[in-house]
Amino acid sequence: MYGELTVVDDVPGEFAERVIEAFQSRRQETFSLAVSGGETARLCYERLADEAGSQIDWWKVNIYWGDERCVPQESPDSNYHLARTALLEPVGAVNATFPMFCDEGPDPYQLRLGELGHLDLVHLGLGADGHTASLFPRSTGLEADPGRLVVMNVDPTGNHPHQRMTLTHAGIARANLVLVTVVGEAKREALKRVVAGDPDCPASHVRAPQVIWIADPSAAGPRS
Numbered sequence: 001m002y003g004e005l006t007v008v009d010d011v012p013g014e015f016a017e018r019v020i021e022a023f024q025s026r027r028q029e030t031f032s033l034a035v036s037g038g039e040t041a042r043l044c045y046e047r048l049a050d051e052a053g054s055q056i057d058w059w060k061v062n063i064y065w066g067d068e069r070c071v072p073q074e075s076p077d078s079n080y081h082l083a084r085t086a087l088l089e090p091v092g093a094v095n096a097t098f099p100m101f102c103d104e105g106p107d108p109y110q111l112r113l114g115e116l117g118h119l120d121l122v123h124l125g126l127g128a129d130g131h132t133a134s135l136f137p138r139s140t141g142l143e144a145d146p147g148r149l150v151v152m153n154v155d156p157t158g159n160h161p162h163q164r165m166t167l168t169h170a171g172i173a174r175a176n177l178v179l180v181t182v183v184g185e186a187k188r189e190a191l192k193r194v195v196a197g198d199p200d201c202p203a204s205h206v207r208a209p210q211v212i213w214i215a216d217p218s219a220a221g222p223r224s
Contacts, residue, residue: 003211
């Protein structure tokens with residue numbers, strides 16, 4: 001496994017604590033956070049909004065997206081919609097938001113990230129099939145050129161609907177810190193594959209200067 005595995009009963013609480021710590025130790029005046037999607041992400045953002053209080057100055061935070069479904073922003077399937085309702089609206093306002101727009105293609109986001117240089121923090125989840133962001137097993141996004149930070153991608157199995165825009169592994173590696181939150185027994189086998197370094201598991205290839213996997217006991221399984 002690449003990175004550190006932390007097993008806690010309260011994954012959203014641990015996530016919030018880690019984000020607050022990362023903000024307070026940031027290297028520059030502003031702080032760039034790339035958000036994710038899914039129910040675990042929703043719980044994490046709701047907790048972050050609730051617990052940050054005065055510990056995060058949201059006017060210094062820029063929000064990016066790690067991936068997005070190609071649906072209208074008002075769709076409940078939209079990661080923008082999730083972040084807006086779970087985080088952006090509760091905290092009131094942030095310095096700037098940079099949603100992904102599928103109709104523009106990946107190049108504008110690629111250029112934006114290239115100009116930014118590095119993201120302070122990328123939040124990811126883990127799918128039961130081993131995907132992270134929208135990098136699905138055997139998908140073309142896994143074959144992106146090393147210089148490509150953002151791609152369009154689909155799940156070749158059809159299990160996950162909608163075309164996606166997503167960070168590549170190279171894009172994720174632009175983060176100073178990656179937090180991966182994993183909740184529930186349904187994710188246990190996928191996390192086991194990550195721990196074993198299974199090369200066919202896309203999440204096994206997540207790299208960054210610091211990668212922390214935050215899992216609950218149901219996902220982590222028995223500890224030896």
